[in-house]
Amino acid sequence: MAKALFLYSSREGQTKKILNVIKDEFAEFECEVVDLHTLRHQLDFSQYQRVLIGASIRYGHLNKKLYQFIEHNLAQLEQSKVAFFCVNLTARKEEQGKDTPEGSAYIRTFLKKSPWQPKLIGVFAGALYYPRYGFFDKMMIKLIMTLTGGETDTSKEVEYTNWEKVSLFAQKFKEL
Incomplete structure (x- = not known):
């Protein structure tokens, strides 16, 4: 059976x-899921x-552990069938193209900072989990x-993720 490795760096759980x-x-792959923050080997x-x-x-x-992981595994990343996706709240602005690698300021910054240049990149809107945040984060x-025209009611949890877009990305990832 083919194997797939799924690595993630997530704060509130939406990336995972x-x-x-x-x-x-x-389903046709044996999948291993690993949190980059707990990786010890x-x-x-x-x-x-x-x-x-x-x-x-x-x-x-993006978390510095991601960049450290890339530096330590650059040769393997460049030789394998690897894709990358970024989750952020700005990507909720699909009409402005903020949900594309070309329209995402975060991806542009990532590609400047990272020695690894993924062939397949996804950008997905995340979620607001106000009730789960501490006072400062909230x-x-x-x-x-408020500054970006988003949800400000701190009693709400709002998921902005476009699941159809996630599914299309999964298909492209399978075809790598």
């Missing part, structure tokens, strides 16, 4: 949720026919959402 939806579309990509990395934006940045995210 998206990754698991993609994983469900890989070197991975051998040659065991996998596909590798997917998903990471979320928090306060405008107020900061509310301020950001």
Whole structure:
């Protein structure tokens, strides 16, 4: 049976949720899911026919552990069938193209900072989980959402993820 490795960096869980939806579309693969933040050993990509990395934006940045992982595994990333997706709240603005690699400022920054240049990149809108946030995060995210025209009711949880788009990305990933 073919194997796939799914790696993620998630703060509130939406990136992992998206990754698991993609994983469900890989029924013909034996899938291993690994949190980049808890990874304690070197991975051998040659065991996998596909590798997917998903990471979320928090306060405008991807987690530094993602960049460290890329630096330590650059040769394997460049030699394997690997895709990348980024989850952020700005991608909710699909009508402005913020949900595309070309229209995402976060992807442009990632591609400038990263020595790895993925062949397949997805950009998905995340979710607001106001009731789950601590006071500081709740107020900061509310301020950001006020400035960007988003949801500011801190009693709500709002999922912006376009699941159809996630499914289309999963199909492209299978075809790598």
